[in-house]
Amino acid sequence: MSQIFAQGLVCPLDKNNVDTDQIIPKQFLTSVSRDGFAQALFYDWRYLADGQPNPDFVLNAPQYQGASILLTRANFGCGSSREHAPWAIQQYGFNVVIAESFADIFFNNSINNGMLLISLSASNIEFLFSRCQQGTQEWKIDLAGQQIILGNNAAVGFQIDPDIKQRLLSGLDFIGVSEQFAPQIRSYEQQRASQQPWLG
């Protein structure tokens, strides 16, 4: 069974340890809205001090305009828990990030926004970067079949937690799911209040 979760142009960001301060700097965090963060993505790398686009930053390269798959290295999204980071990535137009590894909080935040984060071995990441060096890439992401379809019969398989896969495929509202456990939550609260009354 093949089900295409996403497809599109790949933008390679060849860095380790891209932290959430780089993904979206602090000055954009005073918003009370969930929207309007596309322009803030990678702001200090993307724009020069005078506000002009930095021609040396990969996101500004003409061949990567309209990219929807971000390829990067290890420990992407480390640092602050700001969910503004996945909001900015998604609002810019990326719905899939492929990396060697992700920081835990960033990973959860992204999944909670319906983004797919794919972890691959260092050698597979290297292979994908080398493909990008050969020319611009358009890939398809088959989430049900757990593979990145590179074209010309080439594909790279990936692992994903089955619970997360299910959530992404079905688009479940995770608060709604937890609310179905209201009786169990009530009973836990009662037991907690009687056994550990100091907890409040």
Added chain:
Amino acid sequence: MMAKTLYQKIYQSHVVAPVNGSTDLLFVDRHLIHEVTSPQAFAGLRQAGRTVRRPDLTYATMDHNVSTQLRSIDAAGETSRKQLEALAANCKEFNVPLLDLMHPDQGIVHVIGPELGLTQPGMIIVCGDSHTSTHGAFGAIAFGIGTSEVEHVLATQTLQQQVAKTLKVEITGTLSPFVTPKDVIMAVIGQLGTAGGNGYVAEFCGSAIRGMSMEGRMTLCNMSIEMGAKAGLIAPDEVTFAYLKGKPHAPQAEHWDAAVTYWQSLYSDDDAVFDKTVTIAAENIKPQVTWGTNPEQVIAVDQPIPAPESFSDLIKADAARRALTYMGIEAGQKLTDLKVDVVFIGSCTNSRIEDLRQAAAVVQGKQVASGVRALIVPGSGQVKRQAEAEGLADIFKASGFEWREPGCSMCLGMNDDRVEAGQRCASTSNRNFEGRQGRGARTHLVSPAMAAAAAIAGRFVDISYVERAAGAN
């Protein structure tokens, strides 16, 4: 019965129900919120017609973008004011207790939680802030969450979680004089790397940890997130119980003994198996200084700045090259030759009373070097009042430090406390990322004593060497 780690014991005691597969629904004992990561969560609640399930287990403060010069919500700019007003309105609408800017106990969320006794052993504590790991110092599972999860906790007082792997970090022996918990955690991060803890909950143990105060333990757990750990934990002991006794939200007299009896059961069993173990001898840890743009790029103050070629990993070598350029330094340079422009003592890592005492001991009777801007930002109203009562504030002011109001301040520069482009800052905060303290700012993370010494000398100082030299005389 199978031996368990402390983390596993607390996790299992909080399972409300299995959700599916390997996901459990866990009960949350304390939910701390602040102005930056909560407005969209409240908006989501409102949109879905939901309410806050347990406002009595939810506590809010204003810390991230408040001015530390004036106690006014107008003082940090228009967008900050709107965010602070939104928090106040949301707390009012949903009956969440708020320590606003005018409250005497207002402060950094990870300083006030413990101070008020909200943080207790055996709890699960969450907050929309990555440094929530701080509260693990009390033997609680405490971790940062995103805004969608803040909304989830507000609505249900639970979170969907999966069991993390366990990492044991043992610090044996005794710390040398002038080596602080900040140096310990920076040395651990240097060894494990910024991603070394990804997927793990770290438990710190060993004689050096037992010898630490609660303030020191909080510093240690605070930076567990900088090695990617989901949480940091320390088993509670008499030091923990003594700290909590009498705190406003700590168990009161009628429940105290029962609480302590329960807390005494919170430790990793002797034969519990950890997924990974790291042991470091305290004697081998020297005062640490970061030289690069992530916390694993750290060395002892007496080591030369490393050459990119010295990293066998090509990507790390490339990151080192970029970091040296950004930081305006060269391989082989001595840290003690680097002049500093700004010194910041504060943040949820190092703004507690013990941190200020250590800094004051270094600067007493001395003057901040000419051309250096030095700030002390206490972590809370309580810390500020205590430091003033102990005479520490007078020492700082006489030495030429600015003495500020509580807040996150220059750790992340969301308010008007920023480091200018190209300026070098000795900072007691937790992140030396590019642009963290201001665009182009060059951050070196250090302990409060090291920061204080740098303020006086105008450059980095090996305080352990100064101490040894004084001893030799």
